[in-house]
Amino acid sequence: MSAAERWIPFRLRDLVDILATESSEPERFRELHRIVAAVVHHEYRQELERLKDAYAPFNPDADHRVIRTWSDDERTECQRVLVAALTDLVEAANYEAVGREVLGGAVEGESLLKLRLHVDLDDFDEILFFRRGLSRRTEEVSHLFGLRHKPVEFTNCARILIYLKFRDAEHFEAAGRRDLPFEPGSTIIKLFQDVPRADLEMLLPNTEVRMRTTDKLVIGVPALLSGLVVLVTKVASSLGLLVLLVLFWVGVRDDEVDIGQTQLAAIALGLGSLLAFGWRQWTKFKNRRIQFMKTLSENLYFRNLDNDVGVFHHLLDAAAEEEIKEILLALHFLTDGPETADGLDERIEAWSAEHLDCVFDFDVRDALDKLGDLGLIEVRDDEHHAVSLDEARRRLDQRWDAYFAAPALPR
Structure with a gap:
């Protein structure tokens, strides 16, 4: 894998198991993982609905009845929102x-x-x-x-x-x-x-799919040699009679050409051989092209993972997992003591290289922004301090409850 990639190439469950065994409070760390995962997946669910709404005017696989139409301006706006939201999701x-x-x-x-x-x-x-x-x-x-x-x-x-x-x-x-x-x-x-x-x-x-030079030679050279054989053995005599007949008709030749049933049969046989030869070569060309199309189709069939709206679900799960992995990695190392952003980045990448035999470009800024948004760290003198695992769980519990709290009724 390229060292410049931000992707963390491990299953979330496997990474949690590794971090939990290194934690001083493994059970609390696993409990924290469960609530972090619930919060992140819930927040990404809103992005899924946003993507589906933006893609609705263009979805070729929709199986529901359409009860509204979109104006050109609305379609343009949906396209803009779709591109922006999709780009954000793949980057996440x-x-x-x-x-x-x-x-x-x-x-x-x-x-x-x-x-x-x-x-x-x-x-x-x-x-x-x-x-x-x-x-x-x-x-x-x-x-x-x-x-x-x-x-x-x-x-x-x-x-x-x-x-x-x-x-x-x-x-x-x-x-x-x-x-x-x-x-x-x-x-x-x-x-x-x-x-x-x-x-x-x-x-x-x-x-x-088009023919390469090699493929043209594979078809063309045998066709040329076969064509010469056909011309010499079966078509030459017939063509000679036809040439003499044409020269007599246009007045170039004075001697009348005597063509009987034998000559007509020879001409028919020669022309038939020429047409049959041409048909065989065209069939070879078409069959080779079909073979190429089959090769391309087979490769695409086994490489295709998802299409249209299904891609949103696939990407959303991948984005949520990457975010959870980044949060847990950063929080795990900050529980050992405060760190600057650069120091935390170096520690995580060095740990991964040593313990996981893997090098990736940890997106420390993104991880710290997420921890700050969740209220799980505090910043003092450019150093990031993690709250305790118990406090982190309490704050996440409050955030989760707030998702479903009924709004206050006006008085």
């Missing part, structure tokens, strides 16, 4: 934005699937990519037409989130493009797993 889940230059490099580079993929990025009005969990992997890739295999090392992304908004129909009509496999103006949200960074373009819905 410790995803990193994929720059346009990285995506462009994937489009221009060679696919690990040995496919030539073509993508027109101008089809999109807006495109956002986010990734999490970079790692270096090695796989055996066949070459020399499958006769040999060689190891190929590449950068893999554990999770990829894409948000796309296609351009309106006018854009595609102006380009003369019809029978599109997508709906112009539509919005797409998808989540994928285990995607090589060099193959990011295969996740786009307008990806087209």
Whole structure:
């Protein structure tokens, strides 16, 4: 995993078990984890409703009756809120934005699937990519037409989130493009797993599979040789008769061409052989293209995790878990004594490297902001002091009760 990533690559339950065994009050720490988790998940539930409301005008999988319509201004505002809320959520889940230059490099580079993929990025009005969990992997890739295999090392992304908004129909009509496999103006949200960074373009819905130079040679060279054999053995004599006949008709040749049933049969046989040869080559080309499409479809099938509204639920759970892990890590180390932000950051990262054999970029500022919002730390002279575990639980109990307290009635 990249050292620059903020993602904490451990299950929450496993991390809690490790921290609890190191705590001087393990049972109280586990109880604190339960109420922290309840508070964080409850607060993220409000974000889920906000996302669902913003996505409602664009949701292609809605199974409920629509009792209202949205104006163009309302749709524009919903799109703005959707992008802002989705970006906040993926950042909370410790995803990193994929720059346009990285995506462009994937489009221009060679696919690990040995496919030539073509993508027109101008089809999109807006495109956002986010990734999490970079790692270096090695796989055996066949070459020399499958006769040999060689190891190929590449950068893999554990999770990829894409948000796309296609351009309106006018854009595609102006380009003369019809029978599109997508709906112009539509919005797409998808989540994928285990995607090589060099193959990011295969996740786009307008990806087209095209022939590589190698594939053209594999089909073209045998076709050329076979075509020459067909021309020499079956078509040459027929073409000779046809050429003489045409020359007589246009007045270039004076001698009349005598064509009987035998000659007509030879011409028919030659033309039939030529048409059959052309049909066989076209079928080979189509079959190879279908094989490429099958390879692409199989890879997408096993990499797809979620779509549309389902992505919100997936991301919300990931964001809540990351926040809980950050809170508990920071609180655990602050219970040993006050620390500055930089000191706490160094302690947690050093502990992770030593005890977990893992290096990540702990987002200490975010963790301290969350602890401050929950009222679990106090700041004095640039040092952060944690309240006791009993006091932390009491304050969180009060916060939880306040969620469901009935508002005071006006007098």
